[in-house]
Amino acid sequence: MRLGLNRRFDLGLTLRSGQFFRFAPDGDGFLISDGDRVFRCRQAGRDLEIDGTDEAHARRLFGLDGSHVAALRAFAADAVLAPLLADYGGLRLMRQDPWQCLVSFVCSAMSNMKRIQANVEGIAAAFGRGGAFPRPRPLPAGALRPIRLGWREKYVGQLFATVDPAWLEGLAGREFEDVRAQLMELPGVGVKVAECVMAFSLGFGEACPVDVWIRRIGRRHFFGGRRATDRRIAERLRQRFGPRTALAQQILFAAARDGRL
Template sequence: MKLRDVPSACPRLWRSLPVPSAELRLDLVLSSGQTFRWWESSPGAWTGVLGGRVWTLRQERDRLWYTVYEEEEEEDGDACPTGAAEPDGAEPERILRDYFQLDVGLPALYRAWGAADPLFRKVAKDFPGVRVLRQDPVECLLSFICTSNNHISRITAMIERLCCTFGRRLCHLDARPVHAFPSLSALAGADAEARLRALGFGYRAKFVSGSARAIAEGLGAEGLCRLRAVPYAEARRVLCALPGVGTKVADCVCLMALDKAEAVPVDTHVWRIAQQRYGAVLGGRSLTLRAHQEIGDFFRGLWGPRAGWAQAVLFCADLRKGQEPGSRGRARGGRGRDSRGDGPP
């Protein structure tokens, strides 16, 4: 394990767990628009914030290596990684297994999806290990509100500004300050919308602050988490009642934070895929609520109860294709794709 390229790492404090690349590819999962808090801090090493702590992750020889950084004690102090929150490392391993949903066996799902769908089989062979993250519902929701009419690099920069302005500072890594995702109360304040507009959030500012306020005064963060236990349709209905949350954003949150593996986020791009690649005549002439339902039902019928996971694989492949040299336009995030169908309500 070569650790010299990982910022501030102490080799004795690294731990690992067995994770074959067929089960997880960090480079595909952490850069494909599911989350916006990870960056490639050195070749093959990914640093980000998870569970209110700063982590660096790396894969080598079918093992997932990780270290967790202590919060700084002094205003200008540098962080030093700690191998675990508990002496035996059980808690960080539990967090990683939960976040990457490692209890879900991916190769068997790929085989089932490929057997049902020749197009999936053709595309997926070059994109193993793409799985859906299980994120904090508040962070996932407020982040995806920022994705309308947007692309991944811009969304990532927006979320970074959001965290630096409203979030608690966790540590410095190589002089880079790293902050936690803001609390609901921080984003629900009277001046939050104005401050977000000053950060370049535009019309999204009122939706981020408005949804934070609505959750804080209503469900609360705990109530949002409890949506994991209710049926998919009910969770989506509750989410769509929040400011700035349409069907696509609600489906993203259902899939990536609320355990609704059948949720298929649909934007104009996914609609075109259904029509052009699968020959499905769905949704009429515009992306209405009926169209969302019909397209989602089409893919659920094709791929089964984890249709959202299968779509994540095809989306990742499509995103990578858009990033290849010579492709037209800048890379766009499928979950935060810049498309007319995903604008403000």
């Protein structure tokens, strides 16, 4: 199926930006796994070719809606973001399967993108079917050991044994602080991981995950180089970008990792 794109979108940049981990190069496109959906995807200029899923899913997953244009217009007036839009304007905020997203970011703690991807793929390969991400279920003791998750292993095991995906999906659209507090009751989920799940799978545009990169550039660009708590940094970004904070954060993250900030 071919999907017309009349707005800015860069598939490769979006996939590699660190919000999603289940993709692999496939010819001149990608093989993508989002929850129980596995499909191929290829971008040719303003066309997006998808094979194995439907248009509604692809548009939702890649954030292909009109809100992006308005966001770019707002960002163009921002002194920090404006210089980045030429290279990062095609980076979209994805909306992936919440359960897969939750496990991915619990695995992300004090890790790096290559290893996170290997860990998440390892979990899918060991317990999933046909590339799909395995649904929660109690796993045999020691079954996660070969995945080499380190001290995240016990958290992932507990999540598989206790989380109800329907409950997780039901958090979308509810009150921000309430959702974050509920996510933080889960093992291995603190402020940062909770806001990742909210930003990348539950549609909370005000979410602002503060990791080492955002902390660094947040201090440099929004606090005059002075120290600031993660909470203050997130507050300032929210005040500056409102419901587009999550997208702004993702652009800043990608640019910072590229040495652009």
